[in-house]
Amino acid sequence: MTEPTPHGDRQVDATSTAEERELEAALRPKNLDEFVGQPRVRQQLSLVLQASQLRQAPAEHVLLSGPPGLGKTTLAMIIAQEMNAPLRISSGPAIQHAGDLAAILSSLTEGEVLFLDEIHRISRTAEEMLYMAMEDFRVDIIVGKGAGATAIPLELPPFTLVGATTRAGLLQGPLRDRFGFTGHLEFYDVDELVLVLRRSAMMLDLRLSPDAFVEIASRSRGTPRIANRLLRRVRDWALVHQIHTIDVAAAQAALDMYEVDERGLDRLDRAVLEALCLKFGGGPVGLSTLAIAVGEEVETVETVAEPYLVREGLLGRTPRGRVATAAAWEHLGLRAPDDAQQGQRMSTRNVSDQSGANPDQDNPETPLW
Numbered sequence: 001m002t003e004p005t006p007h008g009d010r011q012v013d014a015t016s017t018a019e020e021r022e023l024e025a026a027l028r029p030k031n032l033d034e035f036v037g038q039p040r041v042r043q044q045l046s047l048v049l050q051a052s053q054l055r056q057a058p059a060e061h062v063l064l065s066g067p068p069g070l071g072k073t074t075l076a077m078i079i080a081q082e083m084n085a086p087l088r089i090s091s092g093p094a095i096q097h098a099g100d101l102a103a104i105l106s107s108l109t110e111g112e113v114l115f116l117d118e119i120h121r122i123s124r125t126a127e128e129m130l131y132m133a134m135e136d137f138r139v140d141i142i143v144g145k146g147a148g149a150t151a152i153p154l155e156l157p158p159f160t161l162v163g164a165t166t167r168a169g170l171l172q173g174p175l176r177d178r179f180g181f182t183g184h185l186e187f188y189d190v191d192e193l194v195l196v197l198r199r200s201a202m203m204l205d206l207r208l209s210p211d212a213f214v215e216i217a218s219r220s221r222g223t224p225r226i227a228n229r230l231l232r233r234v235r236d237w238a239l240v241h242q243i244h245t246i247d248v249a250a251a252q253a254a255l256d257m258y259e260v261d262e263r264g265l266d267r268l269d270r271a272v273l274e275a276l277c278l279k280f281g282g283g284p285v286g287l288s289t290l291a292i293a294v295g296e297e298v299e300t301v302e303t304v305a306e307p308y309l310v311r312e313g314l315l316g317r318t319p320r321g322r323v324a325t326a327a328a329w330e331h332l333g334l335r336a337p338d339d340a341q342q343g344q345r346m347s348t349r350n351v352s353d354q355s356g357a358n359p360d361q362d363n364p365e366t367p368l369w
Ligand SMILES: Nc1ncnc2c1ncn2[C@@H]1O[C@H](COP(=O)(O)OP(=O)(O)OP(=O)(O)O)[C@@H](O)[C@H]1O
Pocket: 014, 015, 016, 023, 024, 025, 027, 028, 029, 034, 035, 036, 037, 067, 068, 069, 070, 071, 072, 073, 074, 075, 117, 164, 166, 196, 224, 225, 228
């Protein structure tokens, strides 16, 4: 049976469900040497960890940022493993009150690694408590209310906070500044994803030809989580078709069946591009009109399909609406009208200076990976 993905049957969604996380756990690299790609972050992190071991003190607080599925949780686990320290896991949305954080902090043991996923989503009061905890290993527990409230100081054992965020821009400066090391994870190239897939295939006892690995990697949107998911889809297909060594034709057939094309676009991505080109002559067209044309919510088009299309240079966001780029026409096997190409070049501009008030305009909250 195919496991669910967060956005229904989208095989190329970079986030994961609770069930999928269990499957992922088995494939996680256990130490920095097994962790593929991200050479700069790996090298810098290795130095931070070695220095802390030499100092015989917990490592400095680490902030990991980057799009979903690139290995932030995996790195947090590796940090704890390399430090030979226990790991506590929580997340921003689970910490809505300062008391939630106080409960976690007060139960940490010396040297423990506290991993806070989606750290940009912790509440403001908890965030303020975190400042003092990170800097001085101390928190003030407020007892009582109003004029009678008193602050009881509580010493904490030294610990290492590993924060992960997909939205580093939303972190307050004082919080960001309290991390001794910040690593930004980048999308992986095809060669790196091939290495991720080779390792996973070995662990799943699968045999694939070299070009089958490349085929899967090319369709994985630069994201190990998607690569591993597509590998599982290909494995299912091979099992049902009783294929023992998966060659490129088998990988293509399996992924075509799941409607993931050679550039990693799925049905929704292509529907957006087709509507843009075939119904609106390449645009510009408002986001809400585009969403109606493909029968989806505005938010789905904006947060699920659009970021990857923009990243791939297939769709442009302009003040007058969305436009298909020349590459989009080409990807669909269509000829771009000359005037549309010229108009797009003149009207495409950066999204960062736009307001999110109108659904047809860009929402600056929307990440653009
Ligand atoms: N560099 C890597 N080498 C090998 N496997 C990797 C690598 N990075 C990620 N993976 C695999 O991809 C999957 C997703 O990784 P992980 O959960 O660490 O991503 P994440 O960045 O924390 O995602 P999210 O932001 O959704 O929490 C895991 O199964 C992990 O094993």
